[in-house]
Structure formats: C-alpha cells, structure tokens
Amino acid sequence: MENSDTDRTLRADDLTVARGGVAVLEGVSFVLDPGRALVLRGPNGSGKTTLLRTIAGLQPATAGAVEGAGERIAYAAHADGLKSMLTVTENLTFWAQVFGFADIAGAMAAFDLLSLQDRLAGSLSAGQKRRLGLARLMVTGRPVWVLDEPTVSLDAASVALFADAVRGHLARGGSALMATHIDLGLEADVLDVTPFKAKPRAAVEDEAFL
Numbered sequence: 539m540e541n542s543d544t545d546r547t548l549r550a551d552d553l554t555v556a557r558g559g560v561a562v563l564e565g566v567s568f569v570l571d572p573g574r575a576l577v578l579r580g581p582n583g584s585g586k587t588t589l590l591r592t593i594a595g596l597q598p599a600t601a602g603a604v605e606g607a608g609e610r611i612a613y614a615a616h617a618d619g620l621k622s623m624l625t626v627t628e629n630l631t632f633w634a635q636v637f638g639f640a641d642i643a644g645a646m647a648a649f650d651l652l653s654l655q656d657r658l659a660g661s662l663s664a665g666q667k668r669r670l671g672l673a674r675l676m677v678t679g680r681p682v683w684v685l686d687e688p689t690v691s692l693d694a695a696s697v698a699l700f701a702d703a704v705r706g707h708l709a710r711g712g713s714a715l716m717a718t719h720i721d722l723g724l725e726a727d728v729l730d731v732t733p734f735k736a737k738p739r740a741a742v743e744d745e746a747f748l
C-alpha cells in the first residue's frame with residue numbers, strides 16, 4: 539500500500555476549522571498511526587463534524603495543516619449516500635469499482651448483508667442502510683477511515699459487527715478517526731475537542747487594536 543509506517547501516519551498540525559465562516563476549533567493537533575484508533579469527544583456543536591470534514595478534505599482548514607490524508611481517506615458521514623434504486627450488491631459493487639477494489643464478499647459478510655443482497659437500498663431500514671454505508675468503507679481499500687457517528691441507527695448486534703470491522707481494519711494496518719458517543723470496546727486514544735473551542739471572532743479582532 540504505502541512505503542513505510544511514517545508515510546501512513548495521519549497528522550493534524552495546529553488546525554483551525556470553521557463552519558459558515560465562523561471558526562469553531564483552533565489549535566488542534568494530533569497524530570494517528572497505522573493500527574490505531576482515535577475517538578473524538580465533545581458536546582453537541584463542539585466541532586467534531588467540522589474537524590472530520592476538514593480532515594476528509596470536504597472543506598479547507600482556515601489555518602494549520604493536514605498530512606497523510608487525501609486519497610488515503612474513506613469518509614462515512616451522517617448521510618448514508620446510497621443509491622436507492624440499486625440493490626445492496628449493486629451498491630457495493632459500484633463503490634468497489636469506483637475505488638478499484640474487487641472483493642465485496644468480505645464486506646457483505648462483515649456487515650451481515652448476505653440476506654439483503656438483492657434488496658433495493660432504498661427499501662432498507664435505517665439500521666440496514668447504515669450497515670450498507672459502513673460496509674462501503676471495506677471496499678474502498680483505503681487505510682484511514684474517518685467516521686462521523688458511525689453507530690447511529692445501529693442495534694447492539696450491529697454495533698458489535700461494526701466494532702469487529704474496525705478491529706480487523708486496525709489489525710491489517712489501517713487506522714480510524716471517529717466521532718462517537720458510545721464505547722465500542724476498542725483500544726483507542728481519545729481527543730476531547732472541548733479545550734480547542736475557538737475564541738469569538740470579536741475578541742480576536744480586538745487584539746489587533748492592542
């Protein structure tokens with residue numbers, strides 16, 4: 539996949555991230571090595587989604603740098619983004635082809651999708667859709683999973699399947715950065731974003747006049 543462990547590390551260095559033109563978090567730095575998981579914590583509205591979107595390249599950082607991201611990242615967000623008029627198998631095959639990764643069987647099995655394989659994605663329940671959305675991660679072949687509240691709509695059995703999938707991914711040298719409020723039973727580092735809350739803009743502008 540990559541040349542060395544150093545190449546496969548995801549780094550955020552002194553990041554400032556914003557939503558709607560307003561800085562949300564500032565001074566965020568972390569290192570995520572292959573085989574490791576990092577869980578973002580913080581109350582609602584604290585900026586976890588904004589940070590994940592920035593790391594995933596969906597929006598630019600206002601300041602600071604991200605290294606080791608780009609095409610290494612597979613991102614799964616709140617919206618499942620499935621093709622409702624394609625079957626479960628067709629959805630996974632489509633994504634496998636987009637990412638050049640041939641095998642969907644492992645992902646189907648890992649997320650217990652075999653009995654649903656011929657169902658249209660649009661007809662699935664919320665939890666089944668979420669399972670399919672997460673299975674997609676496995677057919678990207680990408681080493682860094684960035685996950686925003688991945689367990690929403692999942693029942694306990696499906697949460698366990700997801701935790702197993704993440705464990706397997708880490709064991710294969712992948713890594714995972716995720717915002718989740720639940721304990722997945724994984725060995726993971728934790729980054730509480732609360733201390734990185736950005737100062738109100740007015741206060742920053744005032745300093746320019748001191």
Ligand SMILES: Nc1ncnc2c1ncn2[C@@H]1O[C@H](COP(=O)(O)OP(=O)(O)OP(=O)(O)O)[C@@H](O)[C@H]1O
Binds near residue numbers: 586588
């Ligand atoms: N499109 C937007 N335009 C303006 N502000 C936004 C937008 N989306 C989110 N925000 C604001 O940005 C801040 C950070 O939101 P964000 O979604 O990153 O938080 P979060 O920690 O992921 O929250 P939660 O735990 O509720 O998912 C919040 O104050 C939120 O209201």
